[in-house]
Amino acid sequence: MRTPAHALLLLTLSCACFLAIAAQFEREGSRLIVVGALDPEGAPRFADRLSDKSIRTVVFENSFGGTPEAGEAWAGAVRTAGINTEITGQCHGACAIAFLAGKEHRFAAGHFISIRVDERVVVSH
Numbered sequence: 001m002r003t004p005a006h007a008l009l010l011l012t013l014s015c016a017c018f019l020a021i022a023a024q025f026e027r028e029g030s031r032l033i034v035v036g037a038l039d040p041e042g043a044p045r046f047a048d049r050l051s052d053k054s055i056r057t058v059v060f061e062n063s064f065g066g067t068p069e070a071g072e073a074w075a076g077a078v079r080t081a082g083i084n085t086e087i088t089g090q091c092h093g094a095c096a097i098a099f100l101a102g103k104e105h106r107f108a109a110g111h112f113i114s115i116r117v118d119e120r121v122v123v124s125h
Contacts, residue, residue: 023063025049030056031086038066038094043073050081057084058102066094075101 023036071094078101085102
């Protein structure tokens with residue numbers, strides 16, 4: 001018999017799978033698509049990609065979790081490059097911090113961003 005505790009455990013485990021996937025990059029014209037969790041180790045590789053001056057926009061797609069330190073490292077790369085940011089799907093934690101560092105920010109209706117601030121969750125959708 002399944003209990004609410006079983007359902008919560010399954011949900012937690014499924015979310016942990018998303019957290020384990022490090023960010024992947026894909027270039028589409030002047031846009032760099034970033035899919036997956038933002039980790040501090042990936043920030044230098046991300047900054048290197050942004051050194052290509054033909055990239056005008058970073059699109060964060062379904063990025064779950066990440067530490068504030070990771071968010072700040074990725075945000076620093078966005079600020080240094082002076083580029084725009086967009087969200088497709090969901091953007092949580094470190095992704096939200098990096099997203100806010102863009103010159104201009106865009107996300108469509110139905111997409112989701114959240115960030116934890118002082119133990120409270122701030123949500124926009």
